Amino acid sequence: MIDADTGEARALEGAATGATGDAATQVADLWDVPDPLAAAGWDETVAQRLAPLLTGDRRPARVARIEYGGCHLVTDLGRRPGVSRLPRASTFDDDRFDTPLAVGDWVAVERDQSDDRLLVVGVAPRDRRIGRRDPSRELLEQVLAANVAAVVVVHALDRPLRPGRIERSLVLAHEGGARPIVVATKIDLGFPQEWKAVRDATPPGTPAVAVSKRDGRGLSELLSLLPQGQTTALIGESGAGKSSIINALLGEHVLATGAVRTTDAKGRHTTTARELVPLSDGHGTCLLDTPGTRELGMVRDTGGLAEAFADIEALAAQCRFADCRHDREAGCAVLAAVEAGELSDGRRRSFLELREEIEDLETKREARERRIGEGRRPPREQ
Ligand SMILES: Nc1nc2c(ncn2[C@@H]2O[C@H](COP(=O)(O)OP(=O)(O)OP(=O)(O)O)[C@@H](O)[C@H]2O)c(=O)[nH]1
Ligand SMILES: [Mg+2]
Ligand SMILES: [Zn+2]
Known part of the structure; x- marks a missing residue:
């Protein structure tokens, strides 16, 4: 430790x-x-997640850096150059990530036949x-x-x-x-x-x-x-x-x-x-x-919104209507807290904005799935 x-x-x-x-x-x-792998966080949990991929003479590694045309991998021998030919997800149905390989991934590697870099052949579940x-x-x-x-x-x-x-x-x-x-x-x-x-x-x-x-x-x-x-x-x-x-x-x-x-x-x-x-x-x-990021778009909501706005969630339990949007509804406990100076209105508005951004994406996802269900081609870029 x-x-x-x-x-x-x-x-x-x-x-x-x-x-x-x-x-x-x-x-x-x-x-x-x-012990580079231990320094990279190798432990029992990681070993278990990676075990199914470590067949034959494949070895464990962690992705330390990705750059154009290659990557760097931490192995039991230290940080070594590597390469990955894992495909990028082509449709949303295959994978909800666009990222076949990310820095921090635990991977299985083998020697590449074509050069002396290590080849990433599998990624452990994140x-x-x-x-x-x-x-x-x-x-x-x-x-x-x-x-x-x-x-x-x-x-x-x-x-x-x-x-x-x-x-x-x-x-x-x-x-x-x-x-x-x-x-x-x-x-x-x-x-x-x-x-x-x-x-x-x-x-x-x-x-x-x-x-x-x-x-x-x-x-x-x-x-x-x-x-x-x-x-x-x-x-x-x-x-x-x-x-x-x-x-x-x-x-x-x-x-x-x-x-x-x-x-x-x-x-x-x-x-x-x-x-x-x-x-x-x-x-x-x-x-x-990480390099500087200006854009931080929402992706989906499986509970992150409620966790990041736990204060608003707690207030929401007191709203008169169970489906209250905390926008202009009567008996809204969130609006009442803003009124009473207990919650900043900026914070409430941030919550509404992020929720709307996620809902817009969900609507688009549903529309896309409907098109696929009807046997029509989904919009290309998504
Ligand atoms: N005065 C002062 N300057 C700082 C401090 N931290 C960083 N800086 C300066 O801010 C500038 C940017 O710092 P970086 O660490 O390169 O910023 P970064 O977030 O890594 O930037 P990117 O790599 O471009 O995403 C440098 O000139 C730093 O010297 C600080 O605590 N005090
Ligand atoms: Mg930097
Ligand atoms: Zn409300």
């Missing part, structure tokens, strides 16, 4: 130096440990994940990170918090079964009101931490919130400070971090590929960096 003392000391040390300077350590070096609506195929889910127990929703205080951004991220995290942690970065620059806005958007029960890579504030608290022996993904807009947080927690400048435009504090998409990084404990606590 994670050594909290060492982890903390390293985090603060990294923060004190600004974690800049020598970029001598490469990400691949971090996997140069006695446990938890964080996904979003595929920006180009709206009925499918694009998996941003697989097998993640927690998701850090990163927002930089030096830019406006777009309404609903945190709520949206939390619904997606809950929908994927991952525990959300809200993190506001760059607290060293001030912005007390912006920090309050972040806390207001965070529901009770979800931790919110303000951090700084400059003075180390909040980093040990964040470290203590990471599920031990498990993977935590970081998501947020470009320039939010995701890679900086990982460097600070590692105590080394391993991942590239970028400047932000001075005009609007927007990032420049420094991180270009999702990347799995082991923390120093070597017992499976990992972080997963």
Whole structure:
């Protein structure tokens, strides 16, 4: 398990130096440990999920990075180049994900005949994940990170918090079964009101931490919130400070971090590929960096909405009508709570907006299935 003392000391040390300077350590070096699979989170549960795929001389691996034309895999020997020829899902009926292989996946590999890279031949069922609506195929889910127990929703205080951004991220995290942690970065620059806005958007029960890579504030608290022996993904807009947080927690400048435009504090998409990084404990606590994401479309609702809006759900039980939409109905307990100043109307409106987005998708899915049922061709792009 994670050594909290060492982890903390390293985090603060990294923060004190600004974690800049020598970029001598490469990400691949971090996997140069006695038991790379254990460092990647291999345990009994993973072994069981992967067992049916490990026939013949296939070996277990975890996807550490995917880039154009190939991937990197953590095996018992360390981080090695690999390739996957798994097909992309062609229709919604085959698969609700558009992502045959995601960073964080546990896979079975064998030696490729055509070159010396490892070939991915099978993917274990995903446990938890964080996904979003595929920006180009709206009925499918694009998996941003697989097998993640927690998701850090990163927002930089030096830019406006777009309404609903945190709520949206939390619904997606809950929908994927991952525990959300809200993190506001760059607290060293001030912005007390912006920090309050972040806390207001965070529901009770979800931790919110303000951090700084400059003075180390909040980093040990964040470290203590990471599920031990498990993977935590970081998501947020470009320039939010995701890679900086990982460097600070590692105590080394391993991942590239970028400047932000001075005009609007927007990032420049420094991180270009999702990347799995082991923390120093070597017992499976990992972080997963992602490139900045602006779009976070809803996918479906199998309970994530209610979990992310547990406060509204609790109030809804008191509404006069069981099917109350909390919009303008008489006897609505949600509207009454807004009226009484106990719930912000912004939060209620975020809930209505996200619910509507999901309902629109469900309507489209039903229409599509009806067309297929009638033997007609479904719309091509979906
Ligand atoms: N003052 C201050 N600057 C920070 C902090 N965290 C990050 N930054 C700066 O913000 C900029 C963006 O940081 P990154 O870590 O590259 O952001 P990112 O979220 O990884 O961005 P993408 O990879 O583009 O998605 C860099 O110039 C960092 O030095 C912080 O706590 N305080
Ligand atoms: Mg980055
Ligand atoms: Zn109501």
